[in-house]
Amino acid sequence: MTPVLLLSLFACTGDPASGTAVGNPGKLDFTGTDVPDDVVLAGAVLDVAAVELGTCGGDVERIVLGLELDLLAAPTWPVQVEAGEYCSVVAELDGLDIAGVTTDGTGFGFAMSPDDLVLEQGFQVDGDQLLVGVPLPVDAALIEELGGEGEEVDFGGDDQEAQDLAQDISSGATLGRDTDGDGQIDSDPVSVAPGESTEATGTSADSASSGCQSASGSTRSSPLLLWGLLALGWLSFSRDRRRRSETSWPHGE
Numbered sequence: 542m543t544p545v546l547l548l549s550l551f552a553c554t555g556d557p558a559s560g561t562a563v564g565n566p567g568k569l570d571f572t573g574t575d576v577p578d579d580v581v582l583a584g585a586v587l588d589v590a591a592v593e594l595g596t597c598g599g600d601v602e603r604i605v606l607g608l609e610l611d612l613l614a615a616p617t618w619p620v621q622v623e624a625g626e627y628c629s630v631v632a633e634l635d636g637l638d639i640a641g642v643t644t645d646g647t648g649f650g651f652a653m654s655p656d657d658l659v660l661e662q663g664f665q666v667d668g669d670q671l672l673v674g675v676p677l678p679v680d681a682a683l684i685e686e687l688g689g690e691g692e693e694v695d696f697g698g699d700d701q702e703a704q705d706l707a708q709d710i711s712s713g714a715t716l717g718r719d720t721d722g723d724g725q726i727d728s729d730p731v732s733v734a735p736g737e738s739t740e741a742t743g744t745s746a747d748s749a750s751s752g753c754q755s756a757s758g759s760t761r762s763s764p765l766l767l768w769g770l771l772a773l774g775w776l777s778f779s780r781d782r783r784r785r786s787e788t789s790w791p792h793g794e
């Protein structure tokens with residue numbers, strides 16, 4: 542038992558220079574958020590041309606999607622994300638169509654061209670499920686003002702109403718984790734503090750390269766703890782040996 546413990550401790554400290562992060566890849570999807578209570582959405586389809594993942598070292602991985610994603614459906618995780626540390630996500634959009642009805646019975650449709658979603662925040666990926674939250678703050682009062690019960694109001698990309706909503710969407714997008722995969726973003730923030738993010742570049746890559754970190758990334762070995770465990774292991778090992786040499790099995794106790 543003792544030799545195994547020692548071996549695994551060494552395995553977790555090994556090879557800090559290898560550089561490339563190894564861990565579990567994560568995945569990413571998009572979901573609609575912030576739908577007002579006085580609106581019932583029938584559809585919200587986001588046309589995503591590509592996703593760019595920016596590392597904190599300035600590298601960008603561009604993943605071409607060309608997919609129409611249903612923001613109201615359960616996640617299907619179309620984007621694979623390599624394990625590691627990132628500082629930005631950019632979603633290049635080709636359009637967003639929303640349809641629904643207000644609780645007063647006025648139907649509506651928006652065909653918009655929101656600007657690309659730009660999320661600049663540090664986060665780490667080790668098997669994480671990430672969701673880009675796309676806010677859909679449709680203004681029911683405005684729609685009812687323009688339409689009426691039983692009518693339908695449609696907004697094209699040139700309409701001011703559609704441009705205003707597109708602006709709210711582009712500026713209000715968020716990034717979070719969805720640990721249980723139900724399409725709802727966790728309440729815990731995905732970000733790490735900027736200072737922590739920069740500082741963690743080395744240590745997280747180190748622990749990742751030895752394959753010893755857990756999903757939460759919280760098991761980076763502290764040198765003090767490591768030496769303590771080593772000392773304990775050695776003590777019990779040498780006591781075992783002494784005991785074995787002093788007494789004869791099976792009367793070892």
Ligand SMILES: [Ca+2]
Pocket residue numbers: 718719720721722723724725726727
């Ligand atoms: Ca969730």
